[in-house]
Every structure is written in C-alpha cells, then in structure tokens.
Amino acid sequence: MKTNPEFFPMTGLATRFVNQLAQCRRLxxxxxxASEHHVLLELPYNEALIGYPDTGVLHGGVIxxxxxxxxxxxxxxxxxxxxASLEISPTLDLRVDYMKPAQPHKPIFGFAECYRLSSSVAFxxxxxxxxxxxxxxxxAVGSFMRISPEMIGDAFRQALMGDEQ
Incomplete structure (x- = not known):
C-alpha cells in the first residue's frame, strides 16, 4: 500500500523508527x-506467532x-x-484490553494517536x-516518558532522520 506523503508527512520517519526495532523487523x-496525529501499522498473519494451535489465533503478546x-x-x-526534534520515549505504562480474538489468516492493524504531550509524559x-x-x-492506552533529545545517539538519530537531515 503506497501512501501520499502530502497527506501523511511522517510516514518516512515512522517507517525508519519501526525498522530500527529488532522485534518489529521480526514480526x-x-x-x-503516519502524521503528527496518528500512526497506522500492519501486522501480517504469521503461523510462527500463533498462540493457540487449535484455533490459529495469534498470541496476545504480539498484539x-x-x-x-x-x-x-x-x-x-x-x-x-x-x-522539530527527536526524543527517546520509553513506555511507562501500557494497558491493552482485549475484546475478542483476532481471526486467523488475516492481518491485524494497529492505530494509535498521541493525544497529549506534557513536559515529561506523552499520552x-x-x-x-x-x-x-x-x-x-x-x-490500548499508554503513557511514555519524554527524555531529552540529547539522549539520542548519533547513529540512531541518523537512522531515523534518513534524507531529512
């Protein structure tokens, strides 16, 4: 699926961020x-991620x-x-309420928005x-710690910024 950068200007940054994380590459x-308001990711169905062999349902930890x-x-x-800066923002708290099992053999989409930025926490x-x-x-609802842009290493910053530097 090709997206229009005019409508989703943060897609390149989001892609580079996801690709830097080993677990995301593996999944x-x-x-x-991606925009300043939201991100939409896809998790393809993979039989290696099944949590319930009798049903083919993916493991909840993957979601x-x-x-x-x-x-x-x-x-x-x-x-x-x-x-106009990059920050490392580790997860402080994440609550995921499961409403029903995912259907086997179909991708799962994850939509998230950052609806509030305080001086030290993002929600x-x-x-x-x-x-x-x-x-x-x-x-899902979560909170993420905001850590100074100076805490990002040069290699990680370069990997995330790509050609935007």
Missing part, C-alpha cells in the same frame, strides 16, 4: 501511514507489541511535528482491528 510490522510500537511511534511523530490511545476500526480486537 514484519509495516507502516501504512501488545503492535500497540506498544504504534503508540510509541505516534509519540515520536507528535514530538517531531510539535518541537496515547489506540485500537487493534482487522476489518474495521469500529469492531476492535483490543483497545
């Missing part, structure tokens, strides 16, 4: 779109990772847009879903 997470990544990525994009909310965001698999 095959893909960024569909938690999807939502943690989508939420953290939304924080990176919101900070970049608002302050997120989002949904994991398959066919419609109006029929979620899970709901």
């Amino acid at each position: 095959g997470l893909q960024v569909h779109e 938690t990772t999807l939502m943690d990544t989508a939420s953290g990525c939304a924080v990176v994009c919101a900070i970049k847009q608002k302050f 997120t909310r989002g949904f994991a879903y398959q066919d419609s965001i109006d029929d979620p698999i899970a709901h």
Whole structure:
C-alpha cells in the first residue's frame, strides 16, 4: 500500500523508527501511514506467532507489541511535528484490553494517536482491528516518558532522520 506523503508527512520517519526495532523487523510490522496525529501499522498473519494451535489465533503478546510500537511511534511523530526534534520515549505504562480474538489468516492493524504531550509524559490511545476500526480486537492506552533529545545517539538519530537531515 503506497501512501501520499502530502497527506501523511511522517510516514518516512515512522517507517525508519519501526525498522530500527529488532522485534518489529521480526514480526514484519509495516507502516501504512503516519502524521503528527496518528500512526497506522500492519501486522501480517504469521503461523510462527500463533498462540493457540487449535484455533490459529495469534498470541496476545504480539498484539501488545503492535500497540506498544504504534503508540510509541505516534509519540515520536507528535514530538517531531510539535518541537522539530527527536526524543527517546520509553513506555511507562501500557494497558491493552482485549475484546475478542483476532481471526486467523488475516492481518491485524494497529492505530494509535498521541493525544497529549506534557513536559515529561506523552499520552496515547489506540485500537487493534482487522476489518474495521469500529469492531476492535483490543483497545490500548499508554503513557511514555519524554527524555531529552540529547539522549539520542548519533547513529540512531541518523537512522531515523534518513534524507531529512
């Protein structure tokens, strides 16, 4: 799925962020779109991630990772847009409420938004879903610690900024 950078200007940054994380590469997470307001990721179905062999349903921990990544990525994009800087923002708290199991053999999408930035904490909310965001698999809320831009190493900064430097 190709996105229009005019409508989703943070997609490149979000893609580079996700690709820097080993667990995201292993899970095959893909960024569909990203803006200063939201991030949309896709987790492709993979039989290696099944948590319930009798049903083919993916393990809940994989969905938690999807939502943690989508939420953290939304924080990176919101900070970049608002302050024109990069910050490391580790997860302080993440709550994922599971509403129903994901259907086997279908991708899962993770939508997250950073709805508030305080001086030291970023707050997120989002949904994991398959066919419609109006029929979620899970709901997530999180908080992320804001750490000074100076704490980002040069190699990580260069990897995230890509050609935007």
